[in-house]
Amino acid sequence: MPEREVPDASLPEAHSPDPSERLELPDVGEWKRVSPKHVLVEIVGTIVNGVVICGGATLLWLLLDQTWALWVGIAVLVVTVVNLVFEPRRVRAIGYQLRADDLLFRRGILFQRFVAVPYGRMQLIDINRGPVARWLGLADLKFVTAAASAGVSIPGLAEADAENLRDRLVELAESRRAGL
Amino acid sequence: MSDPVAAVPAPRAVPRTDLTDGEWHHLHPATPLLRGGIFMVAIIGFLVANLRERLIDLFIGEENYAGNPIDEIYQRGALGWALLIIAGVLIVILVVFYLSWRMHTFRVSGEIVEVRTGLIFRSNRKARLDRVQGVNLARPLFPRLFGAARLEITVAGQDGNVQLAYLGSKLADDLRRDLLHLASGLRQARQPTTPPDALAAPFVTSPSAVTPAPHVNPALIAPGDDAAATPHSAFGDFAAARYSEFVAPELDPDAAPPESVVRIPPGRLIGSVVLSGFTVFLILAVFGLITSVIAGSSGWVLVAVLPGLIGSVGYYFSRITKQLRFTIAGTPDGVRIGFGLLSTSNQTLPPGRIHAIKVSQPILWRRSGWWQININTAGQASGRSSTPATSSIILPVGTLADVEKVLQMVLPGFDTDTHRALIENGMLGGRKRDAGIADFYSNAPARAVWLRPFSWWRTGWAVSGNVALIRRGVLSRDLILVPLARMQGVGISQGPVRRRLRLASADLHTVSGPVSASLSVLDVDEALVLFTWMSTGAVRSARADTSHHWSQTEAPTTPTATPGAAE
Numbered sequence: 001m002p003e004r005e006v007p008d009a010s011l012p013e014a015h016s017p018d019p020s021e022r023l024e025l026p027d028v029g030e031w032k033r034v035s036p037k038h039v040l041v042e043i044v045g046t047i048v049n050g051v052v053i054c055g056g057a058t059l060l061w062l063l064l065d066q067t068w069a070l071w072v073g074i075a076v077l078v079v080t081v082v083n084l085v086f087e088p089r090r091v092r093a094i095g096y097q098l099r100a101d102d103l104l105f106r107r108g109i110l111f112q113r114f115v116a117v118p119y120g121r122m123q124l125i126d127i128n129r130g131p132v133a134r135w136l137g138l139a140d141l142k143f144v145t146a147a148a149s150a151g152v153s154i155p156g157l158a159e160a161d162a163e164n165l166r167d168r169l170v171e172l173a174e175s176r177r178a179g180l
Numbered sequence: 181m182s183d184p185v186a187a188v189p190a191p192r193a194v195p196r197t198d199l200t201d202g203e204w205h206h207l208h209p210a211t212p213l214l215r216g217g218i219f220m221v222a223i224i225g226f227l228v229a230n231l232r233e234r235l236i237d238l239f240i241g242e243e244n245y246a247g248n249p250i251d252e253i254y255q256r257g258a259l260g261w262a263l264l265i266i267a268g269v270l271i272v273i274l275v276v277f278y279l280s281w282r283m284h285t286f287r288v289s290g291e292i293v294e295v296r297t298g299l300i301f302r303s304n305r306k307a308r309l310d311r312v313q314g315v316n317l318a319r320p321l322f323p324r325l326f327g328a329a330r331l332e333i334t335v336a337g338q339d340g341n342v343q344l345a346y347l348g349s350k351l352a353d354d355l356r357r358d359l360l361h362l363a364s365g366l367r368q369a370r371q372p373t374t375p376p377d378a379l380a381a382p383f384v385t386s387p388s389a390v391t392p393a394p395h396v397n398p399a400l401i402a403p404g405d406d407a408a409a410t411p412h413s414a415f416g417d418f419a420a421a422r423y424s425e426f427v428a429p430e431l432d433p434d435a436a437p438p439e440s441v442v443r444i445p446p447g448r449l450i451g452s453v454v455l456s457g458f459t460v461f462l463i464l465a466v467f468g469l470i471t472s473v474i475a476g477s478s479g480w481v482l483v484a485v486l487p488g489l490i491g492s493v494g495y496y497f498s499r500i501t502k503q504l505r506f507t508i509a510g511t512p513d514g515v516r517i518g519f520g521l522l523s524t525s526n527q528t529l530p531p532g533r534i535h536a537i538k539v540s541q542p543i544l545w546r547r548s549g550w551w552q553i554n555i556n557t558a559g560q561a562s563g564r565s566s567t568p569a570t571s572s573i574i575l576p577v578g579t580l581a582d583v584e585k586v587l588q589m590v591l592p593g594f595d596t597d598t599h600r601a602l603i604e605n606g607m608l609g610g611r612k613r614d615a616g617i618a619d620f621y622s623n624a625p626a627r628a629v630w631l632r633p634f635s636w637w638r639t640g641w642a643v644s645g646n647v648a649l650i651r652r653g654v655l656s657r658d659l660i661l662v663p664l665a666r667m668q669g670v671g672i673s674q675g676p677v678r679r680r681l682r683l684a685s686a687d688l689h690t691v692s693g694p695v696s697a698s699l700s701v702l703d704v705d706e707a708l709v710l711f712t713w714m715s716t717g718a719v720r721s722a723r724a725d726t727s728h729h730w731s732q733t734e735a736p737t738t739p740t741a742t743p744g745a746a747e
Binding site: 021022023025026101102104108110111112113114115116117118120121145146147148149152176 | 336558668669670671672673674675676679682684687689690691692704707708711712714715718719722723
């Protein structure tokens with residue numbers, strides 16, 4: 001492999017310093033998006049969480065007369081509602097790409113995250129289905145590597161897609177198998 | 181060796197032992213004793229000594245005997261019975277020991293190493309040699325006195341090691357060498373060193389009798405070992421051999437050229453342990469204690485804290501004895517790390533088994549210019565066991581020159597002037613007054629001061645060849661090196677604060693361990709560059725990597741033996 005240059009410390013300053021500009025990878029192909037139905041899964045999850053926490057806070061407030069619990073409950077309620085509003089955008093922000101040699105994954109709008117994992121690093125692939133996802137015919141796919149944190153988890157794939165993607169990834173990993 | 185005269189100058193790949201023939205072999209006959217049998221004997225002795233009166237009561241049924249039970253037994257004419265009982269107990273112990281030894285076998289072939297053990301609960305463990313992450317030769321104090329050693333073959337994963345405990349000390353050395361040769365992909369010149377029927381027999385008969393290995397180059401044997409191993413030597417010879425083995429250097433003199441060996445002077449080691457964060461804590465604790473006593477608090481503080489203070493002496497002692505006689509050497513089969521004063525350990529990390537390296541300097545060491553090197557390996561049993569098979573420290577304390585030497589060992593080809601400058605800049609460079617000056621590292625911009633007010637001018641990254649470097653930290657200086665061929669993935673992320681500052685953070689994913697290769701602030705455009713470089717570099721390096729059979733010169737054949745073999 002050719003020796004690559006050490007990066008120049010004085011990299012040219014950004015072209016357009018627009019502070020609201022989001023992180024975007026240059027020259028990558030089309031992102032594959034997850035199923036729009038996945039929004040429902042997220043919404044149900046958020047609502048269940050919100051209800052449980054708000055319920056607990058209300059109980060604390062009414063039964064034990066803890067006023068702070070009321071404020072916590074209200075805060076959780078607000079956060080839940082805001083989350084619900086942004087849920088569709090958040091699901092739209094999840095994307096993945098099968099590049100020639102690695103799997104590219106992105107998620108998040110406010111907290112953005114991009115991950116690239118070479119296929120050869122695959123240790124195993126998990127497919128999980130929660131109750132709501134199963135009802136909608138969706139599945140989550142998890143790409144597990146030897147690293148603790150590099151796991152890429154793609155939620156909200158149609159079941160058939162998830163299985164096809166799993167087989168494809170296993171095949172790709174097999175042909176590019178590297179050591180640990 | 182009993183017969184070094186018969187030796188012919190052997191080619192490098194000829195096995196030194198006949199254990200790697202794929203047949204089942206037994207371990208050292210004293211294994212059950214060394215693995216804990218000694219404690220059983222001691223416990224029985226303790227019980228007998230303490231329950232003496234009860235036992236006498238049980239057998240004799242008389243309270244007031246003369247006092248000495250042996251006299252009593254003799255007087256009552258029960259000597260025969262007593263001897264019979266003792267003999268019976270001894271026979272039972274011996275039979276149990278023999279059976280457990282008998283059932284504990286191992287075999288090594290060109291591809292695998294396998295151990296089976298257990299009398300009632302049988303277990304069988306098999307590891308592929310090209311997946312070996314490290315070979316560790318440990319000699320705990322007690323087995324070491326008897327000239328035995330434990331060979332651990334580490335593979336990836338939780339609790340993933342194959343133990344051969346115990347083997348004769350010399351034999352373990354040779355077997356390690358053969359294992360590394362097999363794992364390195366050098367096909368051994370197969371010569372039947374012993375007739376086949378002899379192979380089936382147990383190969384060791386006494387702790388000092390080492391397998392006759394005719395094809396041993398006499399130059400390879402340390403002079404002290406010549407006298408060591410005649411099977412029927414007198415006790416004096418045995419003791420002398422044990423002694424010479426005990427004080428012998430851990431490292432085979434032929435295994436590594438002496439200029440590639442890094443040693444640590446004991447004075448520096450003691451100094452480094454004394455100048456640790458623990459000492460600061462201790463001083464604070466003592467100070468607090470004194471003030472609280474002067475302030476006239478009640479005695480309970482003293483009672484609560486004092487045992488801890490006394491215990492800390494034990495901490496210093498164990499830290500120092502563990503790391504004394506530390507040597508690091510570059511051998512053809514990887515880096516060899518030996519340490520320990522009483523219980524010694526000597527581990528070999530084959531090339532390409534190191535996933536991340538951290539060179540760090542706590543602030544207390546800055547005046548002395550000392551550094552420590554930690555690594556991540558896949559074989560580190562994280563969590564579960566308190567004594568991991570492979571230590572994560574490969575240089576407990578060293579100078580800048582030592583660090584450069586060790587880095588050249590663990591990253592072959594990392595020895596040009598550019599690389600040296602890169603390392604030195606990474607360790608020492610990045611001072612505040614140099615901020616903005618090009619020094620090989622691509623540093624965080626000045627606006628990162630909002631997030632890293634003291635360390636932003638040292639926060640930077642670089643890529644050189646197949647290694648990514650991350651420099652960070654100002655109180656405790658860190659330089660992190662990640663071989664791209666071992667990197668598991670790369671991620672960049674950005675939250676609202678960093679977006680406003682046009683910054684991002686990056687994370688190179690490696691196997692878990694003490695080193696985390698993350699960069700908390702960098703320019704957003706650079707983050708994109710980093711992401712592209714790391715992701716393409718990882719793929720390219722992994723494809724060019726042949727370190728699973730590190731001595732094989734030709735391109736590795738695709739592993740066909742077990743296609744589904746997941747680690």
